[in-house]
Amino acid sequence: MNESNSGSLYAAREPIFPKRVSGKFRQLKWWILGITLVIYYITPWIRWDRGPSLPDQAVLVDLAHRRFYFFWIQIWPHEFYFVAGLLIMAGIGLFIFTSALGRVWCGYACPQTVWTDLFILVERWIEGDRNARVRLWNAPWSARKARLRLTKWLVWLMIAVATGGAWIFYFADAPTLLRDFLTFQAPVVAYSTVAVLTATTFIFGGFMREQICIYMCPWPRIQAAMMDPDTLTVAYRDWRGEPRGKGMRRRAAAAETYAGGETGGRRSPVIPVPGLAQAAVAPVLARETPGDCIDCNACVNVCPMGIDIRDGQQMACITCALCIDACDEVMVKIGKPRGLIDYLALSDEPRERAGDPPRPIRQHVFRFRTLLYTAIWAVFGLGLLWALFVRPEIDVTVSPIRNPQFVTLSDGAIRNAYDIRLRNKHGDERPFRIVLAEGSGLAVTLEGASGDEVMVPADMTALHRVYVTAPAGSAPAAADASPVSFLITEPVSGESVEVGSVFNGKGSE
Amino acid sequence: MDDKETRDPVTGVDTTGHEWDGIRELNNPMPRWWLWTLYGTIVWGIGYAIAYPAWPLVQGATSGLLGYSTRGEVAAEIAAVDARNAEVSATLAAADLAALPVDDPAYQFGVSGGAAVFRANCSQCHGAGAAGGVGYPNLLDDSWLWGGTLDDIEYTVRHGIRNDIDADARFSQMPAFGEMLTKPEIAEIAEHVLALSGQDHDAAKAEAGATLFADNCASCHGETGTGDREQGAPDLTDAIWLYSGTREAVTETITNARFGVMPAWGPRLSDAEIKAVTLYVHQLGGGE
Numbered sequence: 001m002n003e004s005n006s007g008s009l010y011a012a013r014e015p016i017f018p019k020r021v022s023g024k025f026r027q028l029k030w031w032i033l034g035i036t037l038v039i040y041y042i043t044p045w046i047r048w049d050r051g052p053s054l055p056d057q058a059v060l061v062d063l064a065h066r067r068f069y070f071f072w073i074q075i076w077p078h079e080f081y082f083v084a085g086l087l088i089m090a091g092i093g094l095f096i097f098t099s100a101l102g103r104v105w106c107g108y109a110c111p112q113t114v115w116t117d118l119f120i121l122v123e124r125w126i127e128g129d130r131n132a133r134v135r136l137w138n139a140p141w142s143a144r145k146a147r148l149r150l151t152k153w154l155v156w157l158m159i160a161v162a163t164g165g166a167w168i169f170y171f172a173d174a175p176t177l178l179r180d181f182l183t184f185q186a187p188v189v190a191y192s193t194v195a196v197l198t199a200t201t202f203i204f205g206g207f208m209r210e211q212i213c214i215y216m217c218p219w220p221r222i223q224a225a226m227m228d229p230d231t232l233t234v235a236y237r238d239w240r241g242e243p244r245g246k247g248m249r250r251r252a253a254a255a256e257t258y259a260g261g262e263t264g265g266r267r268s269p270v271i272p273v274p275g276l277a278q279a280a281v282a283p284v285l286a287r288e289t290p291g292d293c294i295d296c297n298a299c300v301n302v303c304p305m306g307i308d309i310r311d312g313q314q315m316a317c318i319t320c321a322l323c324i325d326a327c328d329e330v331m332v333k334i335g336k337p338r339g340l341i342d343y344l345a346l347s348d349e350p351r352e353r354a355g356d357p358p359r360p361i362r363q364h365v366f367r368f369r370t371l372l373y374t375a376i377w378a379v380f381g382l383g384l385l386w387a388l389f390v391r392p393e394i395d396v397t398v399s400p401i402r403n404p405q406f407v408t409l410s411d412g413a414i415r416n417a418y419d420i421r422l423r424n425k426h427g428d429e430r431p432f433r434i435v436l437a438e439g440s441g442l443a444v445t446l447e448g449a450s451g452d453e454v455m456v457p458a459d460m461t462a463l464h465r466v467y468v469t470a471p472a473g474s475a476p477a478a479a480d481a482s483p484v485s486f487l488i489t490e491p492v493s494g495e496s497v498e499v500g501s502v503f504n505g506k507g508s509e
Numbered sequence: 510m511d512d513k514e515t516r517d518p519v520t521g522v523d524t525t526g527h528e529w530d531g532i533r534e535l536n537n538p539m540p541r542w543w544l545w546t547l548y549g550t551i552v553w554g555i556g557y558a559i560a561y562p563a564w565p566l567v568q569g570a571t572s573g574l575l576g577y578s579t580r581g582e583v584a585a586e587i588a589a590v591d592a593r594n595a596e597v598s599a600t601l602a603a604a605d606l607a608a609l610p611v612d613d614p615a616y617q618f619g620v621s622g623g624a625a626v627f628r629a630n631c632s633q634c635h636g637a638g639a640a641g642g643v644g645y646p647n648l649l650d651d652s653w654l655w656g657g658t659l660d661d662i663e664y665t666v667r668h669g670i671r672n673d674i675d676a677d678a679r680f681s682q683m684p685a686f687g688e689m690l691t692k693p694e695i696a697e698i699a700e701h702v703l704a705l706s707g708q709d710h711d712a713a714k715a716e717a718g719a720t721l722f723a724d725n726c727a728s729c730h731g732e733t734g735t736g737d738r739e740q741g742a743p744d745l746t747d748a749i750w751l752y753s754g755t756r757e758a759v760t761e762t763i764t765n766a767r768f769g770v771m772p773a774w775g776p777r778l779s780d781a782e783i784k785a786v787t788l789y790v791h792q793l794g795g796g797e
Contacts, residue, residue, distance in 0.1 A: 403638030405795070410652040412748035417649075417794060447792065448611055467794060472748065 013211055015137060016306035018120055019130035019298075023325025032108045033117055043164070044169035048072075051427020053458040061171050067459070073388065074425055076395070085384045092377040098226035100370045101343075102233035106219065107320035112212050115163065116304065119156055126152045130301055156206045157198070164197030210305045213318060220315050229347035232364050234319045236310040236341050239353040241293030290477075292336050299323035299341055302502040309341055319343075393495040394432070395423040396488050405504040412472030416503050420464050420486070424456035430492050431455050434466060437485035437498050442471045442476060444486075453491075468503060480507035594618070602780035606787060607658040616788060619781075621787025626782045630774065639793050644752055644769055649794050652749040654741045655679050657797040663787040667775040670741070675773035681740040686725065687764035698722055699759045705734040705746045706754055 013102050046058035048071055055062065060069040068075040068083070075082050083467050097104050106113060127133050129322050139145055168190050169177060180186040181194075189312035213220065228232065293310065300308045302322045307314050321343065328338040349359040401417040409415055422432045431453045436444055446454060447465035456462040468484060476484075484503040489496040514526045517535055527534045539547075561573040572578075591598075595767065601622075609616050628637065634645045641647035645689045647652060655665055668677045686695060701718030703710035723732065729742040736744035743751060752758055752767055774783060790796070 030722070248721065312631075404636070404640035404649070406641065407647065407649040408748055409650055410747035410749050415650075415794070447794065465794070 012209075012308065016210065016304065017130045017137070017301075018304045018322070019301040020124060021302040021322050021326045021329070023322075023328055025321035025325050029108060029117065029320065029322075033114050036109060036111075036114055037118070041166050044166065044174040050074075051458070054427040055173055057173055059170060060173075063171060063328045064447065065459075076423065076425070078395075079391070082384060082387070085380055085387075089377055089380050090374055095226050096370055096373040096377060098223050099228070099231060099373060100318075100365045100367075101328050102227060102231050103220070103223055103317070103319040106213065106223075106318035110318075112209075112217070113304075113318060113320065114205060115159075115201060116209050118159060119205040119209075119274050120304065122155045123152055124161070126155065134274050141218070155179075156202055160198040160205070161194065161199035163201045164194040167197055168193050173453070210316065213305065214316050224315070228369065230343050230364050230367055230369075232343045232361065233313065234309060234317060234321055234324060234341065235313065235344050235346065236293075236299075237339070237344070237352065238291075238310065239349075241291040241310065243291055244293040244295040290338050292331070294330070294334060296330055298326040298330050302326040313346070329341040352465065392497045393425065393493060394488065394490045394497055395425065396486075396497055396499050397421040398486055398499045398501045400501055400504070408506075409469070412477075413469050414472075414477040414505055415467050415469045416484075418468065418486075418501060420456070420466050420488070421461055422456045422464065422488070423461045424458065424490075426458060426493075428458050429455055430458075430490055433489045433491060434464070436468070437487040440476065440482075440484070441458075441474055442484065442503070445469065454488045470503065470505065471472070476503050477505045478507060481505065512768050533758070594622075598779075598781040601784050604784065606663065606784055606791075609788075619785040619788035620792055622782070623787070624787035626778065626786040627789055630778070631786065634771075639790065644767070646751060650749055651795050651797075652744060652747055653738065653795070653797065654736075654743060656738050657791070657795055659787055659791050659796070662790050662796070663783060665771070666778075666783050666787055666790075667773065669773035670771040671768060672770050672772050675775060678742060678773055681729070681742065682768065683729070683742075683762075683766040685764065685766040690721070690725070690763075694721055695760060695763050698726065698763055699756060702734070702745050702759050702763075703754075703756060706748070707746075708754065743769070 025369045043059050044057065047056050048069070049056055049057035050069070055069060057069065058071050060067075061067065094105055095422050112494060123133065127136055136145055136148065152202055165181070168181075171189075177186060177190065181190060208216075299310070300306075300323075301324070303309070304320065304322065305316045305318055307316050309317065312407045324339075324341050324343070327341040331338050333341055344352075344358060345364050352358055397420070399419045399421075401419060405416070407415045407417070420434060424430050424432075432455075434444060434446060435452055436442055444452065445467040446452065447467065449464075454462065454464050466486075476482040482505065485500045487496060487498050514536075515524050515533075516522070517524050517533065520535060523536045524533045525536045558635070559573070560575045561577050562570045563573065564571040584789055597618045601619050604615055609619075625633075627639065632639075635641050635648055636645070639648040651657075653661065655661055655670070665679060668675045668679065670679045671682070672678045686698075690698075697718035698713045698721050699718070700710045700714035701716075701722045704715040704718075722730075722734070726734075729740050730736055730745055731742075734745040736742045748754075749760070751769070752762055774786075777788070
């Protein structure tokens with residue numbers, strides 16, 4: 001690779017002008033682009049009725065009140081393990097996809113890819129396709145160039161503002177925030193968030209594009225460890241394509257220099273695949289009859305990362321498969337079968353080279369590795385589901401007061417105090433009844449309440465001081481410590497929960 | 510050392526002309542942006558040292574042109590908080606505590622503010638959890654020497670007990686009976702007191718002590734030993750002892766008497782603070 005020769009880990013950006021392409025993978029990408037964008041922009045505007053005092057936004061990260069609403073699910077701060085669990089699942093999910101299908105996340109669903117695709121689409125609408133854009137790039141500044149550039153940047157900027165703007169709606173009531181935002185009454189953090197996200201979207205999607213994937217994103221550095229020779233990834237069938245019809249002599253010369261470590265002209269590092277290192281570019285060019293590749297460069301021209309897939313597996317390749325579409329189109333035109341560039345596994349290479357068909361796709365997808373990842377992923381998923389369904393509707397914490405451990409009353413009775421934290425997750429004020437679970441002869445008194453019920457306001461946590469008294473001479477009063485169990489009932493829903501604690505007696509003196 | 514500049518043939522970079530033992534130094538100057546950043550920070554540092562407190566002197570440090578001080582900032586923050594609470598503080602200071610509803614913001618403010626006042630001023634004697642100690646009343650239980658209503662507690666906090674500061678301080682004094690009674694007599698009274706509180710005792714001595722108790726102690730502690738809040742005389746029949754209820758401790762108390770002093774907080778705390786700490790103590794579980 002040429003970077004290593006120059007000694008620099010960074011190559012200055014060479015402009016890339018991806019050409020328009022059509023085909024099944026491009027079609028799939030359009031669909032994913034549309035669906036993900038719609039989800040992103042629409043989600044905050046979905047309403048969900050939760051009662052009068054709770055927000056009616058279906059998905060809301062309410063940082064101010066420390067609540068996370070996701071449709072019918074409501075997450076409180078002490079349940080943050082749900083979020084942590086989802087993040088772990090997202091990570092393992094990425095492992096599953098990568099080990100089975102390579103960088104499909106990067107190629108199809110990554111926001112950087114989605115927005116870059118959108119920006120390239122705008123670019124193409126305004127400045128034309130690849131050739132027109134190259135001409136415009138090389139042309140001196142003129143009124144037309146300035147007009148096209150400004151129009152493009154303006155549209156990009158509008159998309160960027162909309163992107164940053166949509167993000168803040170996840171954190172506050174969307175209609176209210178939109179009105180406040182437009183009338184300059186929104187909090188400063190809203191404006192600064194939009195400003196930062198607008199800037200990053202505009203710069204990342206418009207000007208840095210593949211630089212983000214190559215230099216800023218950590219995933220390409222990690223993903224090589226998730227892939228193995230059985231992983232389906234975008235690759236070039238060089239045994240079918242080489243030597244290229246055009247420039248056979250040139251390639252022959254290149255093959256000679258390859259032995260000296262010089263492959264020339266590539267701009268991104270090649271991923272070393274154990275056991276199959278560089279097989280795809282090995283100098284196999286002894287035959288005289290040309291291969292299927294006519295060196296039309298269609299695959300290079302459509303690549304948003306600006307690489308030549310025929311050089312083999314490369315770190316910069318996001319496996320978006322646009323080169324497959326481009327090549328298939330050409331193959332159809334010249335009357336050759338499709339699939340010169342294709343999703344294929346490097347482990348099938350010797351088999352295909354020998355003229356045998358590749359192993360079926362399911363053998364690549366369902367392997368020990370992917371099944372293990374799926375099993376780990378499922379363990380987390382089932383665990384979270386289980387936690388979601390068994391978590392009590394009423395949520396209570398009982399903490400005994402330890403300073404002092406107990407108080408002796410004038411009649412010799414021993415009294416312990418407890419702080420009981422009651423969480424009312426409902427949209428209306430609800431009573432909670434606090435009694436002792438078993439008839440142990442202990443008496444419960446609620447500070448500031450006459451009966452055994454306290455009201456907890458809607459969607460609030462209330463802290464109540466509760467006293468438990470053991471009569472003088474009774475077993476718990478004399479014992480060092482004895483178990484005590486509170487039965488807390490929420491009469492409206494009939495939910496109840498039993499919470500154990502400890503009663504300290506005189507014995508501990 | 511040869512100071513002649515030459516071009517290094519290997520790297521193609523000029524050398525500085527410095528050479529030691531055949532090793533020549535390449536002339537790779539600091540990047541311009543780096544140098545300008547350095548100069549910028551130097552200028553900024555000088556300006557900072559002039560504008561803000563910086564140079565240590567024999568006493569204190571230079572105060573800086575801007576007159577900035579961290580103490581001043583803290584004072585300003587405290588003043589800002591006080592200003593923010595001024596209204597509710599005034600309400601609390603003027604409130605009749607007994608008539609103050611629990612859900613009144615002033616009540617809530619009083620309880621939480623009172624907790625802070627308690628930690629700063631009262632916990633040294635009464636303990637962080639208000640459980641007191643030997644000689645220092647437990648504020649959590651249901652027994653009060655001078656009364657446990659809001660008004661009683663407020664009076665105690667404001668004027669204190671047996672102090673020389675406040676003429677209105679609650680006052681009473683138990684005589685040291687060691688100077689008036691013989692040791693056997695004191696022992697008999699002690700047995701009687703143990704009997705009053707339902708502890709193990711010598712029945713014969715306690716019987717003998719009953720008359721002595723009636724003659725010497727009943728005027729304050731009552732005929733039945735249930736105490737007198739007017740004089741802060743403890744109830745001797747209950748399970749709560751300020752100075753411990755063992756035979757030795759009771760004998761010691763009768764012989765030498767006790768004289769617990771609590772300072773008057775009126776001169777030191779504001780009206781709002783006194784009312785706040787009163788509310789806090791009252792809601793600890795023993796308030797009447």
